[in-house]
Amino acid sequence: MSLTSKTDPYKAGFGPFVSDVYRIPYAYCYRCSYSLQYPSCELSCAHHLEDTFKRIVAADSVAAIVVEPIMGEGGFIVPPIEFLPLLGEICHRHGILLIADEVQTGFGRTGRWFACERYGIEPDLLVTAKSLGGGLPIGAVTGRSEVMDAPVVGSLGGTFAGNPLSCESALAALEVIESQRLLDRAEVLGQRFASRAQAWQSRWPLVGDVRGLGAMQAIELVRSSKTREPAAEQTRLIVRFCYEHGLILLPAGTFSNVIRLLVPLVITDEQFEEGLDVMQAALESVCVHEGQEEKKLFTG
Numbered sequence: 001m002s003l004t005s006k007t008d009p010y011k012a013g014f015g016p017f018v019s020d021v022y023r024i025p026y027a028y029c030y031r032c033s034y035s036l037q038y039p040s041c042e043l044s045c046a047h048h049l050e051d052t053f054k055r056i057v058a059a060d061s062v063a064a065i066v067v068e069p070i071m072g073e074g075g076f077i078v079p080p081i082e083f084l085p086l087l088g089e090i091c092h093r094h095g096i097l098l099i100a101d102e103v104q105t106g107f108g109r110t111g112r113w114f115a116c117e118r119y120g121i122e123p124d125l126l127v128t129a130k131s132l133g134g135g136l137p138i139g140a141v142t143g144r145s146e147v148m149d150a151p152v153v154g155s156l157g158g159t160f161a162g163n164p165l166s167c168e169s170a171l172a173a174l175e176v177i178e179s180q181r182l183l184d185r186a187e188v189l190g191q192r193f194a195s196r197a198q199a200w201q202s203r204w205p206l207v208g209d210v211r212g213l214g215a216m217q218a219i220e221l222v223r224s225s226k227t228r229e230p231a232a233e234q235t236r237l238i239v240r241f242c243y244e245h246g247l248i249l250l251p252a253g254t255f256s257n258v259i260r261l262l263v264p265l266v267i268t269d270e271q272f273e274e275g276l277d278v279m280q281a282a283l284e285s286v287c288v289h290e291g292q293e294e295k296k297l298f299t300g
């Protein structure tokens with residue numbers, strides 16, 4: 001809760017939080033915090049870390065940098081390919097640990113076991129959960145032995161640590177990911193979603209951005225493709241329409257205007273297409289209601 005920067009609902013009304021957590025803006029190119037454009041920005045957001053070390057917290061005092069290779073709750077934000085290697089390089093230069101939070105990206109979602117592989121980085125610690133358990137509760141911290149073995153033996157524990165049922169479930173989930181070639185399946189599902197979503201984007205200005213890696217895909221909804229004003233209310237209506245038609249979605253993003261593809265990778269083609277059809281009907285219903293006709297008429 002200290003680490004998340006999605007304040008509503010995750011921090012609202014809670015506290016106090018752990019102090020000495022600092023943030024720099026993510027490489028969110030669709031809404032750049034510095035109003036720059038990739039690639040001419042030269043990854044200014046990552047370089048901003050050096051400035052943070054001068055103005056806010058000394059590099060010597062920083063134990064670790066925690067980063068999601070693709071933002072999850074933040075709205076499936078895919079950073080440019082150089083962003084994570086650059087963070088890794090800065091960490092290495094200052095003796096800071098790089099911790100990759102792969103709770104959402106991990107175990108196949110992006111078409112690799114871990115999203116870090118797609119960026120060619122090796123974090124010092126890797127944090128995983130969700131897909132690891134195949135539905136049962138389990139989380140893992142994996143890392144280099146000099147880090148993992150540093151705490152005194154027995155100092156890390158908990159009621160559910162090493163829970164045998166969850167561990168069995170995780171082993172079975174890994175086996176299924178391998179035997180059913182779910183990494184390849186993630187790519188296929190992602191491509192199918194992206195091509196449908198791109199068609200929606202060219203039809204309705206409401207669909208401002210389509211992005212993702214593997215099956216980790218999302219659409220960001222905006223009130224106007226020019227101003228990119230977040231369309232939170234329309235997102236809420238779409239989620240409700242889908243719910244009423246048998247499809248459960250969760251809004252995400254800082255402005256609650258992102259809809260993520262969160263299907264299990266074992267979904268059948270029929271189920272997948274059915275879900276996309278419901279999403280399309282929801283978009284159509286909201287766009288017609290909003291008076292967003294076909295884009296060619298709208299922008300003509």
Ligand SMILES: Cc1ncc(COP(=O)(O)O)c(C=O)c1O
Nearest residue numbers: 068072073101103104129130139
């Ligand atoms: C990226 C990310 N990290 C960490 C967490 C927290 O995971 P857990 O509930 O397993 O502690 C979540 C939960 O959604 C998450 O999305």
